[in-house]
Amino acid sequence: MKTKQAAIPRNLLKIPKPLSNPAAALIRDTLTHHGITQAEAAEAMKVSKAQLSDVIRQKKGVSANLALRVQLCLGIPGDLLIRLQAQFDYQKAFHSKNEELQMEVRAIA
Numbered sequence: 001m002k003t004k005q006a007a008i009p010r011n012l013l014k015i016p017k018p019l020s021n022p023a024a025a026l027i028r029d030t031l032t033h034h035g036i037t038q039a040e041a042a043e044a045m046k047v048s049k050a051q052l053s054d055v056i057r058q059k060k061g062v063s064a065n066l067a068l069r070v071q072l073c074l075g076i077p078g079d080l081l082i083r084l085q086a087q088f089d090y091q092k093a094f095h096s097k098n099e100e101l102q103m104e105v106r107a108i109a
Contacts (some may be wrong), residue, residue: 018091023062023084024055031056031076046070061085 031041042052047069054060062085063068069079 015091015094017095018088021058021061021085021088023067023081023088024058026076026081026084027062027070027074028056030076034074036074043071045073061089 007071015032016040031038038052038056039049042049045052045066047066051060051066055062055066064078064082068086070076070081
């Protein structure tokens with residue numbers, strides 16, 4: 001029979017509260033560095049200017065499809081953008097939903 005172990009305690013200070021989306025910032029900074037406008041990049045990637053603008057202004061996240069397009073257009077590794085987006089989403093959820101989920105979720109393993 002297995003003994004029940006408590007969940008691993010998390011130190012909230014070690015999971016930083018996100019200030020901005022690093023994937024969006026990397027795209028924005030790369031465009032600025034190369035002197036490329038959002039309109040030029042959107043046209044080259046075959047996405048709407050609004051879609052690219054929404055990502056850069058952090059209204060939307062970087063999707064897998066957009067990450068591939070950015071990789072082909074700007075040379076930023078798509079998997080890096082996805083990892084940055086996932087980390088940002090996790091940190092945002094952790095700090096906004098953690099207390100609520102602790103009341104809801106019951107540890108069984």
